[in-house]
Amino acid sequence: MKMRKRTGVFMLALVMGSLLVTGCGKFVYVDSTEQMGGGITEQITQEGGISEEPQTEANADNSVSGEETPVENTEAGSSVQETPVENTDTGSSDVTPVEASLEKPAQFGEWVESQSYSAQDSKDHTMYFRITGVITGAEAQKIVDDYNSAGHAVVISDLDKDDLEYRVVTYETYFPADFPQADYGITNVDVHLQLCNLEDAGAIAGYIGLSTVWDISKEPDINEFYAGNTFKDGKAVFAMVKGSSDYLFKCEYSEGSMQGNHYVKGQ
Helix, strand or coil: CCCCCCCCCCCCCCCCCCCCCCCCCCCCEEEEEEEEECEECCCCCCCCEEECCCCCCCCHHHHHCCCCCCCCCHHHHHCCCCCCCCCCCCHHHHHCCCCCCCCCCCCCCCCCCEEEEEEECCCEEEEEEEEEEEHHHHHHHHHHHHHCCCCCCCCECCCCCCCEEEEEEEEEEECCCCEEEEECCCCCCCCCEEEECCCCCCCCCCCCCHHHHEEEECCCCCCCCCCCCEEEEEEEEEECCCCCCEEEEEEEEECEEEEEEEEEEEC
């Protein structure tokens, strides 16, 4: 799957490890301990999902949906102001990628080489990302609450399972100086993360349906971020069983005819 900006509402499916977003925007978790005779005997409908509100002028927020805001020329002779930005190439000196395979996942702070889509030539190009930490407990819940109170078009609902909690993963992305970009720079800097168990098969910590990671990063405005620099403000929310670290972050990539996944150990 190409790492490109989300457009519109995410299409999420629950297929033995994916998270189902129902018509009313609720997460549906299936407790793997409730599976008997090869079938699912009980579904636990979580209020802890992402509920979508109608997008109006008051609550529309492209940074939430992951959609890059197009620049429209509405007046004759008007144009986007292009401010030259010095390419400081921050982060390039310490970007040494590791393997990041299922057998040997990357650790926090280690760079992973991946691919990101550039609209300049409609191709994927090399970029790098690293996970810098996971915030848990009251601090993570405060981030979720602050996000919800900011008037975004998408609301992250409360979890109604006592053994689940929201966590926030933080990350950085580095785009080499030769990454194709518009005159106003790069605005699509997020990483499309998912979750999986340590074998990338079946339930995560006893639950089927904990695979979704919802990005809440405030992405750069135009003329703010250019190739050669490191975006350091990546944040995404996910639900996890309290106290569990038996999961991996997974990032799909495609490079020519090759497709695969990068893995980073959770904590």
